[in-house]
Amino acid sequence: MSRMTTTPDQVMDQESSLAGITKILRENVRQYGMLVALIAIMIFFQIMTDGILMKPINLTNLILQNSYIVIMAIGMLLVIVAGHIDLSVGSVVAFVGAAAAVMMVNYEMNFLVTVIISLALGALIGGAQGYWVAYLKIPSFIVTLAGMLVFRGLTLALLQGQSIGPFPTAFQRISTGFIPDIFGNESINLTTMLLAAIVSAALVFMDIQSRRKQQQYRVETSPLPIFILKNVVLVGAIMYLSYLMASFKGLPNVLIVLFVLIVAYTFVATQTTLGRRIFAIGGNEKAAKLSGVKTERLTFYTFVNLGVLAALAGLVFAARLNVATPKAGEALELDVIAACFIGGASMSGGVGTVIGAVIGAFVMGVMNNGMSILGIGIEWQQVIKGLVLLAAVFFDVYNKNKG
Amino acid sequence: MSDIILEMRNITKTFPGVKALDDVNFQVRQGEIHALVGENGAGKSTLMKVLSGVYPHGSYTGEIFYQGQACRFKDISDSEQLGIVIIHQELALVPLLSIAENIFLGNEQQKFGIINWYEAITKTQAVLKKVGLNESPNTLITNIGVGKQQLVEIAKALTKEVQLLILDEPTASLNESDSDALLNLLLELKAQGISSILISHKLNEVSKVADSITILRDGATIETLDCQQDEITENRIIRGMVGRSLTNRYPPREVEIQDTIFEVKNWNVFHPLHEDRQVINNVNIHVKKGEVVGIAGLMGAGRTELAMSVFGHSYGKHISGQVYKHGQEINVSSIGKAIANGLAYVTEDRKSLGLILIDSVKSNITLANLNGIASRFRINQPQELAIAREYRDKLNIKCSSILQKTVNLSGGNQQKVVLSKWLFSSPEILILDEPTRGIDVGAKYEIYTIINQLAAEGKGVIIISSELPEILGVCDRIYVMNEGRIVGEMPKAEASQEKIMEAIMQKKEVLHDE
Ligand SMILES: Nc1ncnc2c1ncn2[C@@H]1O[C@H](COP(=O)(O)OP(=O)(O)OP(=O)(O)O)[C@@H](O)[C@H]1O
Numbered sequence A: 001m002s003r004m005t006t007t008p009d010q011v012m013d014q015e016s017s018l019a020g021i022t023k024i025l026r027e028n029v030r031q032y033g034m035l036v037a038l039i040a041i042m043i044f045f046q047i048m049t050d051g052i053l054m055k056p057i058n059l060t061n062l063i064l065q066n067s068y069i070v071i072m073a074i075g076m077l078l079v080i081v082a083g084h085i086d087l088s089v090g091s092v093v094a095f096v097g098a099a100a101a102v103m104m105v106n107y108e109m110n111f112l113v114t115v116i117i118s119l120a121l122g123a124l125i126g127g128a129q130g131y132w133v134a135y136l137k138i139p140s141f142i143v144t145l146a147g148m149l150v151f152r153g154l155t156l157a158l159l160q161g162q163s164i165g166p167f168p169t170a171f172q173r174i175s176t177g178f179i180p181d182i183f184g185n186e187s188i189n190l191t192t193m194l195l196a197a198i199v200s201a202a203l204v205f206m207d208i209q210s211r212r213k214q215q216q217y218r219v220e221t222s223p224l225p226i227f228i229l230k231n232v233v234l235v236g237a238i239m240y241l242s243y244l245m246a247s248f249k250g251l252p253n254v255l256i257v258l259f260v261l262i263v264a265y266t267f268v269a270t271q272t273t274l275g276r277r278i279f280a281i282g283g284n285e286k287a288a289k290l291s292g293v294k295t296e297r298l299t300f301y302t303f304v305n306l307g308v309l310a311a312l313a314g315l316v317f318a319a320r321l322n323v324a325t326p327k328a329g330e331a332l333e334l335d336v337i338a339a340c341f342i343g344g345a346s347m348s349g350g351v352g353t354v355i356g357a358v359i360g361a362f363v364m365g366v367m368n369n370g371m372s373i374l375g376i377g378i379e380w381q382q383v384i385k386g387l388v389l390l391a392a393v394f395f396d397v398y399n400k401n402k403g
Numbered sequence B: 001m002s003d004i005i006l007e008m009r010n011i012t013k014t015f016p017g018v019k020a021l022d023d024v025n026f027q028v029r030q031g032e033i034h035a036l037v038g039e040n041g042a043g044k045s046t047l048m049k050v051l052s053g054v055y056p057h058g059s060y061t062g063e064i065f066y067q068g069q070a071c072r073f074k075d076i077s078d079s080e081q082l083g084i085v086i087i088h089q090e091l092a093l094v095p096l097l098s099i100a101e102n103i104f105l106g107n108e109q110q111k112f113g114i115i116n117w118y119e120a121i122t123k124t125q126a127v128l129k130k131v132g133l134n135e136s137p138n139t140l141i142t143n144i145g146v147g148k149q150q151l152v153e154i155a156k157a158l159t160k161e162v163q164l165l166i167l168d169e170p171t172a173s174l175n176e177s178d179s180d181a182l183l184n185l186l187l188e189l190k191a192q193g194i195s196s197i198l199i200s201h202k203l204n205e206v207s208k209v210a211d212s213i214t215i216l217r218d219g220a221t222i223e224t225l226d227c228q229q230d231e232i233t234e235n236r237i238i239r240g241m242v243g244r245s246l247t248n249r250y251p252p253r254e255v256e257i258q259d260t261i262f263e264v265k266n267w268n269v270f271h272p273l274h275e276d277r278q279v280i281n282n283v284n285i286h287v288k289k290g291e292v293v294g295i296a297g298l299m300g301a302g303r304t305e306l307a308m309s310v311f312g313h314s315y316g317k318h319i320s321g322q323v324y325k326h327g328q329e330i331n332v333s334s335i336g337k338a339i340a341n342g343l344a345y346v347t348e349d350r351k352s353l354g355l356i357l358i359d360s361v362k363s364n365i366t367l368a369n370l371n372g373i374a375s376r377f378r379i380n381q382p383q384e385l386a387i388a389r390e391y392r393d394k395l396n397i398k399c400s401s402i403l404q405k406t407v408n409l410s411g412g413n414q415q416k417v418v419l420s421k422w423l424f425s426s427p428e429i430l431i432l433d434e435p436t437r438g439i440d441v442g443a444k445y446e447i448y449t450i451i452n453q454l455a456a457e458g459k460g461v462i463i464i465s466s467e468l469p470e471i472l473g474v475c476d477r478i479y480v481m482n483e484g485r486i487v488g489e490m491p492k493a494e495a496s497q498e499k500i501m502e503a504i505m506q507k508k509e510v511l512h513d514e
């Protein structure tokens, strides 16, 4: 019989039929679709803004502007994968920023101590909300909707309607600092280029390693040309962007933080038992529980984790503005959640990638930035962003149904 | 022939990586019960989904003729219009709506969008009477058992003026008396001229009611047997299904029973919501090393509740009693602890409790024992793949790849994935709840072989099953359960279907006398 039941997971490379090719294309579209969309959007705005978008100063700005969204999107992704949502992150950003401001400005506390206390505060907030969701089984939408109001209110109370700032320089550096150039070259930051080269080499090395392993274990791999193309594009992009930034002030400190977070959380999500269990909870909580997964505890920890990341985002946000305001981070939760869904996460849980959420965040970020440069009014920016979110999720769902 | 009501010609249907149907031909005569049998994954459900328009015209190749007309269904409502109604393997009722609401869901008795409830209720009463279901139309679906839910599905089909009724494994989760009621209903409908297609793995039922039997294997029609002309035995059907005769339904085994490995004492459990209702009443059971113990009983006897409450208190409230392994009391108060103590529970409800449907075969197999494929906390992916392949081969799971999502597997193969998951957790005591529900004869044999192997390795195996022949065929000792109590215990040598039923009935009488 012509069924393929006993020749499974073989490398599909050799499949030369049209069906084979379209299948490969489709799978790659799904995997890299959002990345391609991001690049397309960047090229579009690059042209429309007469090259302002990719100017070193604007690029650096773009990263700084979006860093806190990316940080939270990573944490939000795990919460969404576990089958929940967190609407409170925008308010938490404001509250933690306000608390940090009070500590540093009013009480003149050391900035490091402040940072540590702030992160702990984030954990506490995440835990407080996570407890209701995980153990008391209150829907996360409601718990965090309450949290959104509560922490916005507490921010107002804490700041008494005022803005507090400015902050000590050491604190500001979190957001506005750049890694120092050890070579002291005038025109271009060599440290940046060196770091970029090391990271590129490491990424390519790891990709080759994993491809080799996959082949060794007869797992379907993407065809060699696509594999090479992917790596060339990746390295090219890293080197090009680094070059642009190197010709300005070099790599921002935040970018290093982002990079570390992305790598660490991708590892946790894809390579560890912890990550696998969180995906299982989102896929089918009851089945996961009956398989011995501690569903409550893990759900709780995904909220604690997001609390900490939201606190970090709050610090980065405050440091960037150099002032804590009652209105900080308003509606930020929507950008963060949108980033996750644009990046392919599923509303019903169990599906999503860290890198997808990051790409989603930059899709939103580039659009914000590009449209602002073009002078498009805030009202139309919102309309366009909303439609892009809808289109991205439609694209994803449509693709999945076809597959 | 003019009395052919349905003809499907050269049907081919492919999914990515799988040819589920390969040039299938299928004919149903007017007013007959036509059984469709075949191994798990043979393509039975797929063929019926093609017929009913779940897979619309264009997504398959081939032709469908119904009452002499070529049909190109775009969706189910197209086929329903012509009186073809399918009742799926997984029931499609809304649990929190009433019987009447479910029956007329999508087909409301309405004018200008306003529902006429009087008419709906009256009509519901009429069809409920027809299918022999004695329930109020206002009863919620959650409050009636699966057997009655099946009848509601059929009642729903009747309101749609069904001409050709398709039932995909309707009796898989029914006990004997409910199954009989359902089969009798089919015979009655047949007398009224309604044709039906019956998919089932219970070959005794098939040979009892079917007028013709079509056998599918690996997505192709093997043969169609006419039961009116010759006497068709179960063995004859099996030969067609698996391509060879199966001389023995139950693999032989050397029994070597040793000391008691597992014991549950004075076990009491209360209902999780109605806390004053005692679900399990002072149950004592034990299993010896190398022994296969069966728990027989009717649906609702409390067997699943017993198993789940023992397995990490995953069911019930105010649980009291002791659990011993090798004579030592063990703590089973959480699922993690139960697993750590060597317990495994294979659920009867594979879709909602057994599988992460959106995940791959591989991830499902390793889920209960992730530490077994991880060094510290990092998953060793190659090892995981190797393990998944090992179980796929060992249990003969039919999938296009171990990375295939389990939602796309056929029912029987899903069951094998759940079983693999628990085998990989290498338990000492394995509780199997209806382990062969919806599984074909060949695969059943494979599963029994695995059970024997486990027993031979010195594990304790407990099987909960509503199929008495299965319990009698595989178990060394049998407990009979009824209304939350153990009402009988007998070694294999003394057990028979009559004795088990007797134990159940006798307890009923005692209760009534009280
Ligand atoms: N949506 C789908 N995507 C991919 N493969 C599918 C899909 N649906 C079914 N299949 C595959 O098609 C084959 C036939 O499946 P089908 O459900 O028709 O089997 P079946 O005869 O009903 O088996 P069972 O007795 O176990 O219910 C199986 O190999 C199954 O994995």
Ligand SMILES: [Mg+2]
Residues within 6 Å of the ligand: B044, B045, B046, B089, B168, B410, B411
């Ligand atoms: Mg089926």
